[in-house]
Amino acid sequence: MDAPGTWTRLSQREAYAHFIRVRVDTYRTGSGSVSEWDVLEQPDCVCVVAFTERGTALVFEQFRVGPERRIAEIPGGIVDPGEEPVAAALRELREETGYAAGVHWYAGSEWTGASSTRRKHVVIAGDCVRAGDPEWGDDESGVVRELSAAAMLDHLLAGESTDSGAAVRALVRFAREAEIAPELVGLRDAVRDLLAL
Template identity: 35%
Template sequence: MRRLEEKTIASKSIFDGKIIRLQVDEVELPNGNTSTREIVKHPGAVAVLAVTEENKLVLVRQYRKPLEKTILEIPAGKLEPGEDPMECARRELEEETGYRAESLHPLVSFYTSPGFADEIIHIYEARGLKAGEAHADPDEFVEVVELEMEEAFDRLKKEEIHDAKTVTALYIWQNRSLISS
């Protein structure tokens, strides 16, 4: 089996922000040559697949500056240092949508962009939703939207749903519906 690992020779932090940290690493490649890697360090995130008793997916409509557009997403947020992902999922669901879940179950975790970032996102399924009042962060402006599955896939085709975590959750929801029918 070939050795594929890259050994870090030097690492330099070039930006330390509120959400991400950027670093540039000089690495030794498996063939002995050297190269440079630009890496985004991220604390990780959670997202919640929440479906109401009426079988509607709970989403938030939010403007995303990097995309310069508004999209529909499942509720999600960044992990705080040392925070349990399940507790973060519970907190984010309530903050963004007002819904409280009787229970949360892990569905899948994945790296969002492993070519340049270490961000991992954990998706949970929320069960037993109870409506309440949302209380988003002061710099967060969201609108709660509930869609039936067909409507959600229509929004996917229109690129109103256009991010990896929501697309993943949407297909998990569809797959579970097919299995249970």
């Protein structure tokens, strides 16, 4: 059995480069075997669990090429080079939905896969208000929808979003947070009530 940390990378080569870059890394394991691994080189991304002033949750329903259908996603996207994850999350919220957050809380990040360089950052946003029209790029189109908080949780738990796991983890972490800014207490208590359903 391999001991932790005994793998050694022997080589690395690019296999494919377009929207996603794939490289092939060759490793020697602790047992001495040599194997190749496909690694997805992807920039970090963000997603936002956003609640309006009325307590509804925002989703952006759009076509997704992997599943080949429309999916109601929580707002999110790529972290631009040099951009902080929270700033990227608030920008994506505004661009995809036209809403701006009144308050927000950074819920951390997680790896998106064992063979990926990407981390997915999650922000919980509250008191979101309409600040203008969405600002979609040339390759974006869809419908902004509001769901009840309970319907949003059901949607996430059903696994019907590409960010379901990250979003639920973020909601649980937020609900468990004891030390929180006063302006976030109401939102945290609403999330606690939601998770107690």
